[in-house]
Amino acid sequence: MLATNPTQVVFKRPKTLAQVPTHYCPGCTHGVAHRLIAEVLDEMGLREKAIGVAPVGCSVFAYNYFDCDFVEAAHGRAPAMATGIKRVLPDRTVFTYQGDGDLASIGMAEILHAAARGENFTVVFINNAIYGMTGGQMAPTTLPGQKTTSSPSGRDVEQMGFPIRMAEILSTLDGAGYIVRRSLHDPKNIRLAKKALRLAFEAQQRGLGFSMVEMLSTCPTNWGIPPIESLRWVEEHMVPVYPLEDFKVSPSLAGLRL
Amino acid sequence: MPRELLKGNEAIAEAGVRAGVQAYFGYPITPQTELLEYMSWRMPQLGRTFLQAESEVAAINMVYGAACTGARVMSSSSSPGVSLMMEGISYIAGTEVPVVLIDVMRGGPGLGNIAPSQGDYNQIVHGGGHGDYHPIVLAPASVQEAIDLTVLAFDLADKYRTVVVVLADGNIGQMMEPAELPPMQDIRTEYPDWAVRGAQGRERRLLSSIYIDPNVEEVLNYRIMQRWNEIQKNEIRYKEYYLEDAEYAVIGFGTAGRVALSAVRAARAEGIRVGLFRPISLSPYPYARIEALANQVKVMLVTEMNAGQMLEDVQKATNGRIPIEFYGRMGGVMPFPDEILAEIQRIAHSLVPFDENPRQSWMKRHAELLGTLQGKQ
Structure with a gap:
């Protein structure tokens, strides 16, 4: 049946998403990830309870784009900062937003131990297989053979090692309540990513411990690939290395119908 | 309060507790470990936060996060551990949040040894983290003074929104002598107007040490130096x-x-x-x-x-x-x-x-x- 009221609002800006333009490049999926977080916080009525922790990397200015309280961490230390906040304010909704260099390289110790301790906050992990802010250097998640400004002949795994699968690693830790990987390369996967974010925040609300949604993302500028082709590149090259799976779902979330 | 025979590290910990510290984050390192051990039972006993971090890097960043909520927070370490904390100390200074840090100095450089030293003077007083900032640094010569200066450290940290370091050495931390503990202060129930605690019924707040426009960063640098001028005027002790x-x-x-x-x-x-x-x-x-x-x-x-x-x-x-x-x-x-x-x-x-x-x-x-x-x- 068609809508009877032609002025009915069916799509609007989430209240938690600040009314400002972002600095992100055209075709970058950070904006999508931001919007999904804002939508979920709106839907769960958590905006006034939310405290975000911004990383160092391309999303260093994430705090400008959310209409909720925020702090800005040192590179890789967002999980430590979030731990400090959540331990003092256990009834607030605390989340970090981190890229692959921040989370999987310099912040490896902080993320692992936050998960192991079962810190009850939510991590949004943006994996685009490259350092964006500094101009396209190799990340711990850079694919074998992928060319970056610091692996100009392609990532040689004999010299530079192999990609790190963070969701898989963290899911082995007993403190983790919800660990999944999703992708932002098409509308269907974006919807799935949003549902996963909702479950991650539900896990936090229910005190189920550490929750993380890894999101495969694009970096058209530093990949040197146009935006639409970048989305295809995620599907064709990243998904085979980083499977889109539920790695750990606390049993009390499994039956949740949203 | 009666005078008791107290070990320096434990006396400093209890002084922090009585000054109303709400959260302690630390990492074991000799000769400061008893401070962490004391907090590990004392803080939960009072329903407050104790956490043994995975490293000093993590500990100082946990302190940083907790300080952003406006709570009284502290950490403690010894020389090599404090070296690791320098990143966080600079961020804390740049964000202008109050933090108390206890440095129980040991021999160095490098791994050095666990004997008492004063080798962190330059690291703490003249340097450490990057950028223009000066922590307040207080040096006790007895267990009693360590207690008194720890309580003072919290008040100065709050007053000037700065890092205050109690710079003791392994001797102060390890020795026992009679001292009097201060009265127990209540945990604060009202928080400063910069504290990040969720934007309930107010505009959102941001705490950060990033000022991407150099002209705005310079304004921050100037503000920090103005505050330092006040500190130099008011807080000389000898x-x-x-x-x-x-x-x-x-x-x-x-x-x-x-x-x-x-x-x-x-x-x-x-x-x-x-x-x-x-x-x-x-x-x-x-x-x-x-x-x-x-x-x-x-x-x-x-x-x-x-x-x-x-x-x-x-x-x-x-x-x-x-x-x-x-x-x-x-x-x-x-x-x-x-x-x-x-x-x-x-x-x-x-x-x-x-x-x-x-x-x-x-x-x-x-x-x-x-x-x-x-x-x-």
Whole structure:
């Protein structure tokens, strides 16, 4: 049946998403990830309870784009900062937003131990297989053979090692309540990513411990690939290395119908 | 409160508890570990936060996060651990949130050893993290003073929205002596207007040390320096002993100052008119008072448990007007009172000519001492 009221609002800006333009490049999926977080916080009525922790990397200015309280961490230390906040304010909704260099390289110790301790906050992990802010250097998640400004002949795994699968690693830790990987390369996967974010925040609300949604993302500028082709590149090259799976779902979330 | 026999590290911990600390984050490192161990049972007993972090890097960043909520927070460590914390200390300074840090210094550089040292003077007073900032640094010479300065540290941190370091050494942390604990303060229930606690019924708040526009960063730098000017005006602390009629002044902080006091008393008994100046606030440093003392005494002897890190501040204060001599023990070695007494006697009886470079002349004398010590081994 068609809508009877032609002025009915069916799509609007989430209240938690600040009314400002972002600095992100055209075709970058950070904006999508931001919007999904804002939508979920709106839907769960958590905006006034939310405290975000911004990383160092391309999303260093994430705090400008959310209409909720925020702090800005040192590179890789967002999980430590979030731990400090959540331990003092256990009834607030605390989340970090981190890229692959921040989370999987310099912040490896902080993320692992936050998960192991079962810190009850939510991590949004943006994996685009490259350092964006500094101009396209190799990340711990850079694919074998992928060319970056610091692996100009392609990532040689004999010299530079192999990609790190963070969701898989963290899911082995007993403190983790919800660990999944999703992708932002098409509308269907974006919807799935949003549902996963909702479950991650539900896990936090229910005190189920550490929750993380890894999101495969694009970096058209530093990949040197146009935006639409970048989305295809995620599907064709990243998904085979980083499977889109539920790695750990606390049993009390499994039956949740949203 | 009655006087009790207290171990330094535990007394500092309990002083923090009584000052209303809501969260403690730390990592085990000798000679400060008892502080962390004490907090591990004491904080949960009171329903407060204790967490053993995965590293000092994580601990200081947990402190940073917790400080952003407006709560009273602290951490403690020892020299190599404090080196690791420098990143976080700079961020905390740049974000202008109050934090109390206890540094129970040990021998270095590198892994060094676990014996008492004052080798962190430069790291804490003059440096450490990147950028323009000055922490307030307080140096206790007894367990009682460690207690009192820890409580003061929280008040100063709140007042100036700054990092305050209680710079003790392994000796202060490890020794037991009678001391009186302060009364228990209530945990705060009202929070400052910058605290990030969720934007309930108000505009959102951001706490950050990023100022991407250099012109705006410069405004922050200026604000921090204005606050530092206030601190320099208001927060100079020191203690003087037998200086009223003194011809010679010994200058030493913390344990070195306390050992020097025994030497000063012994020298007084011999009729040498010598006194002790013991800086308590190492940052801000009591330059003006030392400058004034240079008008009174003939010679100053700086004594430290390092290679003369504070010596340079004394030289800056006196500006070459009187001879300065130096006596230091390094690497975790404590000076004995008779070593400092011998220095006082040497100066008072002018047994050696004064060198323009006190560190050089001390090193020459020290080579002989080290040679003698090696010969004994």
